[in-house]
Each structure stands twice: as C-alpha cells, then as structure tokens.
Amino acid sequence: AQSVTQLGSHVSVSEGALVLLRCNYSSSVPPYLFWYVQYPNQGLQLLLKYTTGATLVKGINGFEAEFKKSETSFHLTKPSAHMSDAAEYFCAVNSGGSNYKLTFGKGTLLTVNP
Amino acid sequence: NAGVTQTPKFRVLKTGQSMTLLCAQDMNHEYMYWYRQDPGMGLRLIHYSVGEGTTAKGEVPDGYNVSRLKKQNFLLGLESAAPSQTSVYFCASSYKPTGPNEQFFGPGTRLTVL
Numbered sequence: 001a002q003s004v005t006q007l008g009s010h011v012s013v014s015e016g017a018l019v020l021l022r023c024n025y026s027s028s029v030p031p032y033l034f035w036y037v038q039y040p041n042q043g044l045q046l047l048l049k050y051t052t053g054a055t056l057v058k059g060i061n062g063f064e065a066e067f068k069k070s071e072t073s074f075h076l077t078k079p080s081a082h083m084s085d086a087a088e089y090f091c092a093v094n095s096g097g098s099n100y101k102l103t104f105g106k107g108t109l110l111t112v113n114p
Numbered sequence: 115n116a117g118v119t120q121t122p123k124f125r126v127l128k129t130g131q132s133m134t135l136l137c138a139q140d141m142n143h144e145y146m147y148w149y150r151q152d153p154g155m156g157l158r159l160i161h162y163s164v165g166e167g168t169t170a171k172g173e174v175p176d177g178y179n180v181s182r183l184k185k186q187n188f189l190l191g192l193e194s195a196a197p198s199q200t201s202v203y204f205c206a207s208s209y210k211p212t213g214p215n216e217q218f219f220g221p222g223t224r225l226t227v228l
Contacts, residue, residue: 043118
C-alpha cells in the first residue's frame with residue numbers, strides 16, 4: 001500500500017523567505033514521487049517529479065525537492081517566495097509496476113505575505 | 115493542443131436530478147481518471163479507465179457511473195444527485211499508469227447539489 005502525509009495544511013511565509021513544504025510517503029516498493037500545484041479555481045499542474053537517479057529534482061518556477069529514502073521524505077523548497085507562489089500544493093506517490101493509482105496527500109495551502 | 119477539457123465548468127443541481135460531466139483529451143492517452151476534491155480531503159479517485167470500453171472503480175465510486183465509449187472521452191454520470199456530491203470534480207489522463215508518467219488534469223467542474 002502507498003500513502004502520503006503532508007505536514008501542515010497551511011503554511012504562511014513572507015515574500016522573499018524560504019518556502020518549505022513537507023511530504024512523507026509510504027511505499028512497499030521504490031516510489032515515483034510528484035509535486036503538483038493548484039492555483040485558485042484551476043486544475044492541478046505538475047511542478048516536478050522524482051523517478052530514479054539524482055535525488056535532487058528541479059522543477060518549474062524555481063522549486064526543487066529532494067528524495068531522501070532513509071527518511072521517506074520528498075520535501076519541496078524554494079529559496080525565495082514570490083507572491084505568485086500562493087497556491088495549494090499536493091504531494092503524490094505512485095509505486096510503479098502496473099499500479100494505476102496516484103495517491104495524493106491532503107494538500108498544503110501556501111500563503112505569501114507582502 | 116487543448117490538453118484535458120471538462121464540460122461544464124459550473125453546475126447547480128437539485129437533489130434527485132441527474133447529470134453527466136464530460137471529459138475530453140487530445141493527447142491520445144490510454145488512461146483516464148475522475149477525481150473529486152473536497153476541502154481537507156485532497157483528491158479521491160472515483161472511477162478510472164485503462165482504455166476504450168473499459169472502466170473500473172476507485173476509492174469512492176458509490177453514486178457515480180462512468181463510460182468510455184471513445185478513447186478521447188470519459189463521462190461521469192450522477193443518476194440521482196445528493197448534497198454529499200457537492201464537490202469539485204477533476205478529470206485526468208495519462209499515457210500509461212506505470213512509472214513516472216504523470217497525470218494531466220483538466221480545469222475542473224464545480225458542482226453544487228441543493
């Protein structure tokens with residue numbers, strides 16, 4: 001079975017501050033991991049994904065995430081928050097093989113204060 | 115390419131009414147999915163399809179039916195709407211469900227059942 005836990009349903013940062021959104025996963029096999037972003041009243045858009053190889057993954061809009069197998073984590077970071085980063089962020093896991101299922105965390109709402 | 119489109123964008127129903135949500139994709143993807151999104155619950159899979167003419171149940175299938183008569187379309191039906199089905203519905207598609215092939219999402223349909 002696979003599952004995702006996002007720590008913190010709401011994170012608030014100041015513009016220019018570090019963004020850190022936490023994601024821990026559970027998977028019985030090596031996982032594929034994703035971060036999606038959802039802007040208000042829109043669908044989900046892929047930010048980045050981890051497949052195999054390099055554990056530090058760079059995505060769009062300056063975001064990156066690091067896969068840490070020993071900690072079963074895939075935290076999302078951005079060095080300097082912009083107002084335009086305000087959105088809801090979802091971590092998701094797929095355990096590969098023939099597993100159709102993409103399991104999502106419950107989401108973290110990021111607020112950026114001026 | 116339009117990607118994944120959904121019709122309608124908004125709908126208000128009365129309890130007991132029926133409706134069909136249409137999802138279309140122009141990426142020649144084999145797999146299609148219907149999710150519902152509720153506050154604090156993340157995305158939950160309703161039904162999915164692994165190809166034309168096939169459908170299968172997800173996590174929360176009760177009260178919904180689906181059909182995939184054409185590869186590019188995936189329909190979600192509510193035969194007798196209930197207030198508990200008030201939600202935002204997202205359709206997604208993927209080339210194949212294995213490995214890092216991410217799902218692509220539509221813009222969503224906001225449904226209110228009175």
